[in-house]
Amino acid sequence: MSDSVTAPPGEVVVRLRDIGKTFPGVVANHDVNIDVRRGTVHAVVGENGAGKSTLMKILYGVQKPDSGTIEIGGEQVNLSSPADAIAAGVGMVFQHFMLADNLTVLENVVLGAEKLHGIGDGARRRVLELAGTYGLEVDPDVLVEELGVGARQRVEILKVLYRGAKVIILDEPTAVLVPQEVDELFDNLRELKAEGLAVLFISHKLDEVLSVADEVTVVRRGTTVDTVPAGSVTSRQLAEMMVGSELPSPATETSTVTDVVVLDVQDLTLYAPGSERRLLDGIDLTIHRGEILGIAGVEGNGQAELVEAIMGMRPGVTGRVTLGGDDLTGRSTRERREAGIGYVPEDRHRHGLLLDAPLWENRVLGHQTRRPVVKGPLVDRAGARTDTQRIVEEYDVRTPGIDTLARALSGGNQQKLIVGREMSGDPVLLIAAHPTRGVDVGAQAAIWGHIKRARRDGLAVLLISADLDELIGLSDTISVLLRGRLVRSFDPEHVTPEDLGSAMTGAAEGDNR
Amino acid sequence: MSPRTTRVVLAVGAPVLALVMAFVITSLVLLAAGDSVADVWAQILSVPGHRAIVNIINAATVYYLSAIAVAIGFRMNLFNIGVDGQYRVASFAAAVVAGEGWLPGYLNTLLAVVAAVLVGAMWAGIAGLLRVTRGVSEVISTIMLNAIATALVAYLLRKVAVDDGGNNTATKQVPEGSRVPGIQIFDDVTVKVYGFVFLAALVGFVYWFVLSKTRFGFDLRATGRSETAAVASGISVKKMIVVSMLLSGGAAGLVGLPLLFGNDYSYGSTFQSGLGFAGIAIALLGRNHPIGIALGALLFAFLDEQSNSLQIVVGVSPDIVKITQGVIVLTVVIAYEVVRRYRVRLEQRQVAAALDEPATIEEAKA
Structure with a gap:
């Protein structure tokens, strides 16, 4: 079992070679090569959507690679389930903890691994022994619900160690921690590597990576770009590697930006529920007719909140939102849509579609008060069907018909339908959140074309994206969102990848903690 | 079969299947209890009088x-x-x-x-x-x-x-x-x-x-x-x-x-x-x-x-039909879910088929 991993210090315990993984229409990983050495902390950094998570799921047996080989402790392995990975000595600590609140620490650790040391004194001895060896301070008899976040994470690590892991994957472990807890975690990681374990540390916080890792592998666009010793790079250089140095030239279309303000947002602020933490912090932004404002940022820095605040979907937002001189503050989502906001949501399955309804009913969604899909208090079935047919043709939605369920379409075609719908009814502002995420290349080009056309037609466009090509290729201005604040603005014609990368990761001077 | 006919057949087929299953299960209960299956169904499925x-x-x-x-x-x-x-x-x-x-x-x-x-x-x-x-x-x-x-x-x-x-x-x-x-x-x-x-x-x-x-x-x-x-x-x-x-x-x-x-x-x-x-x-x-x-x-x-x-x-106690009614609810839920999944798969195949056709035409032209 776990004794298959008995390499001397410094020896490679995990070797990934030419790993590839394709989902229908999307390449998630290709040509991934990583060597993780025993007794080291190996960081994997990359943008959201770069393929880090898929890669780790492959290593933990959650997903099977389409190509390539995985060697653990010098032996080639075939991981078809997490159980296989655990047997091979690989353990994973997920970002969202998987603990039973109403059980004690000991019970949580033993749960599911009762065969190893039973559930009695043997198990307790083993847990205390592990906690002592690796410096993981926890009281085995306290209920998990009484623990703080940092302690819960230690329990998760203990769980993984209890199952005999020699390679531990930590998925964005610091995302949920406060600075002191981060320090404690890093102390624990140093203990782990001192005891000869290998730690895979996934993150996009470059300063943290540099402070704890021995080696850093950069992932971009589904593949490994390079592996470098942590001591030999700066966070700026890492940022540059993450976003890529050869960025495409911005679209050479002539500027259509006018001086007519369409969307004006002032001092938009949103607190996390029941806390003093600001998800959005004094956002000011203006978009003119014919202008595309791109919002760049590492995910989780307030993009989703910004969109939902402008759409009126979040309670507790303060500040002003004006659309074409019309004050929308305090108005409902429906009133904002009626005022002329088209909304392409980030998660089309959750927010954009009724998956089990036919396409023509999905045309009505979001337009329940507007022609041609309704007439007075009634749904205008004929009008909705005709207009759905128009969208299917104009936006090239590949479908056998408009009675097909939305669920049956591919992601790209679902997205084209949404874009077509949101461009209906003469909107003045289009909010597009990650409009080409998870769609195939053909649909991506088509959607970019539609967004450019919207700009030519005089719409104001708010574009949120993690894809820098998309942002630079489409935007007239790019603003960077970091920890809920718009920290810098760039002209896409002159922006350098280092500037953008360091602004996004907070590695810029003055923002470098 | 046209898509519309398929849809109707599936919509009617599921509850019919569920009813048949419920009758079968009820019959098994009757058998296990030693009651006459034929007599019970003859009585229940007889033509009702005016009253x-x-x-x-x-x-x-x-x-x-x-x-x-x-x-x-x-x-x-x-x-x-x-x-x-x-x-x-x-x-x-x-x-x-x-x-x-x-x-x-x-x-x-x-x-x-x-x-x-x-x-x-x-x-x-x-x-x-x-x-x-x-x-x-x-x-x-x-x-x-x-x-x-x-x-x-x-x-x-x-x-x-x-x-x-x-x-x-x-x-x-x-x-x-x-x-x-x-x-x-x-x-x-x-x-x-x-x-x-x-x-x-x-x-x-x-x-x-x-x-x-x-x-x-x-x-x-x-x-x-x-x-x-x-x-x-x-x-x-x-x-x-x-x-x-x-x-x-x-x-x-x-x-x-x-x-x-x-x-x-x-x-x-x-x-x-x-x-x-x-x-x-x-x-x-x-x-x-x-x-x-x-x-x-x-x-x-x-x-x-x-x-x-x-x-x-x-x-035989009339409570037997309460069993039938209860079982119907279970079989119906199962049958509808089976049919729903089948329909989604069917639709996805239709979508795939509809997408393949124009592609092959283009290829033929090329």
């Missing part, structure tokens, strides 16, 4: 209203288990109002109907409000409200009951002029079809119209299908929850009225109970569709009626 037909229609009328009330919640993804309590509170209120006879003739009936709808809506509305203000699951709160309804009605009945000389504790009788006359459909039997059968039909029509044709119905169905998409489309989900609980409760308020105005004429301790639970099963069986529910209600009423004589004729 039985009228009884079936009457029972189905009441079931239908109950199932529609449940279905309104289902379309919103709300599990209103409280129809049972709602109709009993509402029937009691209607009986009190009608019994007092403040208004003459059918105005009195109308007033009682309005009272029933309002009381039913209010009773369900409590659960709706708890859900949106405090996040209490409507499943839990409506179950609790059922228990409270039982106690409340029993308590109030004591207050308003009149002494009719017998053992039955009941409200005042509905005045003759406010009763709803039955319809004589067979000359050889005295039982009549409840006049309120038309009320049930009307409720079914309104249910269908509002849900499939109106903006409001669209909002309700959209919220039921995806709360998150509903929010993004501008629907106020909290408002929809309260409104649909009120509507569901209002419809539940009508459940007891055919009995009150066509048979019992007062609300007493013998007033039929348990109709709300039958409604849940029938709404599931009928797929929340007004016609499907009508068929389901007739089926349940048919099984009830045909089982009455089982004890006398073949010496």
